[in-house]
Amino acid sequence: MRLAGPLTFAVAIILSLAGVAHSQEKPLREIVNSFAEARNFNQTEEIVAELGATGDPAVVPVLRALSEGDLHVRKSDNQVFIVSGRGKTLTIIDPLTGEMVGEEGKRALSKIRVNNGLRRLIRDTIGGLALGSPDPAARLRAARTLISNPDASSLPAIEAALEKETDPEVAAGMMRARAAAILVSERPDAEKSEAITAVAAISTQDALSLLLGFRGQATGELREQVDRAIARVERVQSYWAMAQNVWYGLSLGSVLLLAAIGLAITFGVMGVINMAHGEMVMIGAYVTFVVQEIIRTSAPWLFDWSLAIALPLAFLTAGAIGYALERGIIRFLYGRPLETLLATWGVSLILQQAVRTIFGPTNREVGSPSWMSGAFEIGQLTITWNRLYIVLFALAVFAVLLFVLNRTSFGLQMRAVTQNRRMAAAMGIRTPRVDAMTFALGSGVAGLAGVALSQIDNVSPNLGQGYIIDSFMVVVFGGVGNLWGTFVGALTLGIANKFLEPYAGAVLGKILVLVFIILFIQKRPRGLFALKGRAVEA
Amino acid sequence: MISGYLARNGLEGRIIATIVLILAAGVAVPVSNLVLDPSHPLHVPTYIVALLGKYLTYALLALALDLVWGFCGILSLGHGAFFALGGYAMGMYLMRQIGTRGVYGNPVMPDFMVFLNWKELPWYWHGFDQFWFAMVMVALVPGMLAFVFGWFAFRSRVTGVYLSIITQAMTYALMLAFFRNDMGFGGNNGLTDFKDILGFDVQADTTRAALFAASAVALAIGVIITARITGSHFGKLMIASRDAESRTRFLGYRPEMVKLFAFTVSAVMAGVAGALYVPQVGIINPGEFAPANSIEVVVWTAVGGRGTIIGPIIGALLVNGGKSWFTGVLPEFWLFALGGLFVFVTLFLPKGIVGTLQDHIGRRREKRQAEKAEEAEAASAAEPTPVGAE
Numbered sequence: 001m002r003l004a005g006p007l008t009f010a011v012a013i014i015l016s017l018a019g020v021a022h023s024q025e026k027p028l029r030e031i032v033n034s035f036a037e038a039r040n041f042n043q044t045e046e047i048v049a050e051l052g053a054t055g056d057p058a059v060v061p062v063l064r065a066l067s068e069g070d071l072h073v074r075k076s077d078n079q080v081f082i083v084s085g086r087g088k089t090l091t092i093i094d095p096l097t098g099e100m101v102g103e104e105g106k107r108a109l110s111k112i113r114v115n116n117g118l119r120r121l122i123r124d125t126i127g128g129l130a131l132g133s134p135d136p137a138a139r140l141r142a143a144r145t146l147i148s149n150p151d152a153s154s155l156p157a158i159e160a161a162l163e164k165e166t167d168p169e170v171a172a173g174m175m176r177a178r179a180a181a182i183l184v185s186e187r188p189d190a191e192k193s194e195a196i197t198a199v200a201a202i203s204t205q206d207a208l209s210l211l212l213g214f215r216g217q218a219t220g221e222l223r224e225q226v227d228r229a230i231a232r233v234e235r236v237q238s239y240w241a242m243a244q245n246v247w248y249g250l251s252l253g254s255v256l257l258l259a260a261i262g263l264a265i266t267f268g269v270m271g272v273i274n275m276a277h278g279e280m281v282m283i284g285a286y287v288t289f290v291v292q293e294i295i296r297t298s299a300p301w302l303f304d305w306s307l308a309i310a311l312p313l314a315f316l317t318a319g320a321i322g323y324a325l326e327r328g329i330i331r332f333l334y335g336r337p338l339e340t341l342l343a344t345w346g347v348s349l350i351l352q353q354a355v356r357t358i359f360g361p362t363n364r365e366v367g368s369p370s371w372m373s374g375a376f377e378i379g380q381l382t383i384t385w386n387r388l389y390i391v392l393f394a395l396a397v398f399a400v401l402l403f404v405l406n407r408t409s410f411g412l413q414m415r416a417v418t419q420n421r422r423m424a425a426a427m428g429i430r431t432p433r434v435d436a437m438t439f440a441l442g443s444g445v446a447g448l449a450g451v452a453l454s455q456i457d458n459v460s461p462n463l464g465q466g467y468i469i470d471s472f473m474v475v476v477f478g479g480v481g482n483l484w485g486t487f488v489g490a491l492t493l494g495i496a497n498k499f500l501e502p503y504a505g506a507v508l509g510k511i512l513v514l515v516f517i518i519l520f521i522q523k524r525p526r527g528l529f530a531l532k533g534r535a536v537e538a
Numbered sequence: 539m540i541s542g543y544l545a546r547n548g549l550e551g552r553i554i555a556t557i558v559l560i561l562a563a564g565v566a567v568p569v570s571n572l573v574l575d576p577s578h579p580l581h582v583p584t585y586i587v588a589l590l591g592k593y594l595t596y597a598l599l600a601l602a603l604d605l606v607w608g609f610c611g612i613l614s615l616g617h618g619a620f621f622a623l624g625g626y627a628m629g630m631y632l633m634r635q636i637g638t639r640g641v642y643g644n645p646v647m648p649d650f651m652v653f654l655n656w657k658e659l660p661w662y663w664h665g666f667d668q669f670w671f672a673m674v675m676v677a678l679v680p681g682m683l684a685f686v687f688g689w690f691a692f693r694s695r696v697t698g699v700y701l702s703i704i705t706q707a708m709t710y711a712l713m714l715a716f717f718r719n720d721m722g723f724g725g726n727n728g729l730t731d732f733k734d735i736l737g738f739d740v741q742a743d744t745t746r747a748a749l750f751a752a753s754a755v756a757l758a759i760g761v762i763i764t765a766r767i768t769g770s771h772f773g774k775l776m777i778a779s780r781d782a783e784s785r786t787r788f789l790g791y792r793p794e795m796v797k798l799f800a801f802t803v804s805a806v807m808a809g810v811a812g813a814l815y816v817p818q819v820g821i822i823n824p825g826e827f828a829p830a831n832s833i834e835v836v837v838w839t840a841v842g843g844r845g846t847i848i849g850p851i852i853g854a855l856l857v858n859g860g861k862s863w864f865t866g867v868l869p870e871f872w873l874f875a876l877g878g879l880f881v882f883v884t885l886f887l888p889k890g891i892v893g894t895l896q897d898h899i900g901r902r903r904e905k906r907q908a909e910k911a912e913e914a915e916a917a918s919a920a921e922p923t924p925v926g927a928e
Contacts, residue, residue, distance in 0.1 A: 267699075271699075273699045273702070273703065329881060333884060336888075337698055337699050338702065339888065340884075341699060341702060342833075342837065342840060342880050342883075343881050343885065345833055345877075345880055346837075346877040346879065346880020347877065347880075347881060348877070349873045349876055349877030350873070350874055350877035350878065350881075353870070353873035353874050356870075357870060469706065469707065469829065472706070472707070476700060476704065507714050507717065508718070510711075511714050511715050514708075514710065514714075515711060517704070517707065518711075521704055522691070522693075522694040523694070525694050525695055525696045526700075
């Protein structure tokens with residue numbers, strides 16, 4: 001049974017590549033209907049091989065349906081159909097054209113039985129058919145599948161396909177598939193030696209396990225060559241692992257940047273730590289939730305736009321709360337930064353409890369728009385779209401803030417107040433207004449961060465708490481009064497965290513980063529990018 | 539001259555009254571619990587004794603924070619860490635006392651280590667079977683941590699909100715560390731299921747009463763130490779480095795050394811408070827390190843009045859009493875109340891209850907003295923001048 005599968009499979013592919021002529025000798029429908037006569041698994045197997053031999057892509061749905069147990073025979077006339085649906089009456093579909101034929105009672109049909117050996121054969125046959133498929137992308141996919149599951153018996157088929165291949169990229173993929181197959185075959189050592197080089201060039205985890213498997217049976221020079229190849233693949237793998245860590249670090253860093261940048265602005269301008277900053281992030285996330293709920297109930301077709309709608313709303317909501325907080329509480333506490341810290345902590349408790357009372361203490365589900373789900377690969381790097389969009393979004397927010405701070409008159413006023421509040425006031429800047437607007441801006445940016453974080457984190461009343469200490473660390477590390485400090489601080493801490501994780505574990509890595517920052521503060525008490533000047537000490 | 543002398547004497551009198559009051563409570567509550575019949579109206583039930591004992595340790599913690607915040611201007615958001623470390627030292631002693639009565643019956647190792655398949659006791663658990671050693675550690679571990687941390691922080695002149703934030707980072711890092719099972723402190727569950735302390739059953743009424751009395755004595759000693767330190771020349775330096783650090787430095791003093799001393803003493807006091815807390819509540823877990831807990835201590839001190847000695851004690855008792863009452867009656871509203879308290883106190887009562895009262899009394903006394911002086915002046919003058927008394 002185990003040998004029969006691959007053998008029939010190989011025959012099927014060779015025949016399929018031999019040409020379409022064969023398929024005209026016996027119409028497809030006749031072969032498909034012959035499933036009705038199959039008395040045991042072996043006979044079914046032969047028919048599958050025959051179908052594979054036609055090389056006609058039209059048989060793929062039939063084979064797939066067979067594998068899933070959806071291929072049935074109508075007892076009355078021995079016709080074969082694909083069925084769908086549940087219950088007593090099933091919809092029957094023509095296996096080759098895919099058209100609905102009608103409905104039939106379950107009792108009038110009998111299922112064509114399959115076992116695991118057959119399923120494997122079907123999978124390989126479909127793979128082999130793909131190797132001869134007119135679509136180059138499908139051929140490439142088939143070649144890749146063969147690299148991960150190399151099989152000596154598929155070697156002739158690969159070589160036959162390779163001869164006919166015109167697309168250079170697909171040909172390269174097939175060469176690799178051939179090399180992988182050679183390693184597990186009985187071919188002479190010279191060919192195997194070439195194959196080792198070719199497999200080593202693939203450098204994936206599959207290639208590594210293939211080489212490690214081959215190492216056991218290799219002797220003499222071949223053994224040395226395999227060892228060298230393994231070392232090479234492992235080196236390449238470690239580079240990719242490093243690249244993956246950098247990517248995770250960038251992703252974490254951009255989240256930290258989003259969460260910390262608003263904090264850095266308010267701290268820089270007003271010298272107060274806003275302990276309720278995390279709650280502004282949380283409010284941004286809940287705004288996203290509310291927007292999505294409204295869209296779900298009244299305008300589902302807008303769902304893909306839900307985040308775009310939530311962004312300005314979150315900015316305005318969090319900004320308004322920040323403005324109210326500044327006007328209502330913080331402006332009475334100027335010159336007393338420690339008291340401000342306590343008062344804003346009180347506000348954060350109230351906001352958390354308010355959200356808990358309104359929305360309940362459990363996590364709320366925020367969906368991802370279709371364009372944000374899924375992932376793609378660069379080399380051996382897997383990148384999910386939502387992480388990529390968050391990195392881009394963080395960069396965009398950073399760029400806009402840089403523009404606001406450096407190119408607008410409001411930004412100029414903010415910077416003036418940061419550097420020397422009294423002198424700025426003497427020059428006619430209304431510092432209370434700048435304070436209120438700065439606080440609103442910082443809180444609004446936190447709201448934007450909340451929209452982004454709702455895509456990767458649980459939306460619960462405690463959302464902000466998880467980020468607040470890390471955000472403080474970013475601000476303390478990067479220094480205030482300069483957005484670049486926050487930028488460098490956030491990315492450094494993000495990458496450092498992710499690089500420590502594999503060696504020290506997630507928790508210990510975080511502890512090490514905290515200890516590092518505590519020590520770093522000793523050397524540079526005002527952060528990486530410290531403001532200089534007389535006003536700083538005041 | 540005379541008024542200054544009177545004021546100083548008055549302050550001392552108030553401190554002595556506080557100490558007497560605390561000690562009286564330390565005797566009265568246990569006696570009423572143990573001697574009086576449960577039906578007697580003045581009988582204090584055992585659960586109340588344990589609750590009040592917990593409040594007394596909180597009061598000591600608030601007093602420790604007041605020493606650094608109220609008198610030295612260092613807003614520590616990590617005092618819960620010292621409290622928890624003291625608590626863990628005590629908890630380790632209590633764990634070793636369980637002996638073979640644990641679920642696994644291992645004579646040396648606590649249950650959680652047997653559960654984790656550890657072969658022998660980690661080195662840092664040795665010695666904790668001795669009470670005196672555990673007591674030394676209760677003071678030494680928080681003290682050393684505060685000394686090292688403060689040494690680095692104060693010497694490089696980390697001040698203000700930066701200092702607050704890194705103390706918060708310190709307690710956060712410790713919390714994460716203690717949550718790890720590999721640390722050997724019971725991970726998430728912490729240390730619990732205690733049996734005896736010094737051979738007495740921790741659940742027994744008499745032991746609870748004794749622990750209450752011990753907490754009262756510790757608080758009284760804490761008050762004496764704080765009063766001694768703040769009343770001395772050194773106390774003046776603490777206030778000087780709080781109000782004008784640069785000026786103090788230019789006058790030739792070393793504010794960083796002043797702060798370091800105060801920070802270390804305060805950490806030891808917090809550690810002792812933690813050690814008394816653990817046998818009374820019966821558990822210590824990493825949640826005690828949570829930054830929110832440390833900030834809550836700050837609000838007790840702020841409510842009572844920082845920079846006063848009685849204030850933090852009153853604040854801790856009031857806020858925790860309120861918390862117990864609220865969580866019983868309106869559990870959802872406790873956080874609203876606590877948050878509102880933070881905002882209200884910082885906006886309207888920056889000196890706290892005691893500070894505001896003191897100001898009020900001080901102003902009235904000044905007014906009275908001014909009136910008296912005027913009367914004396916008027917009497918000594920040949921003709922009273924009613925216009926001047928305006």
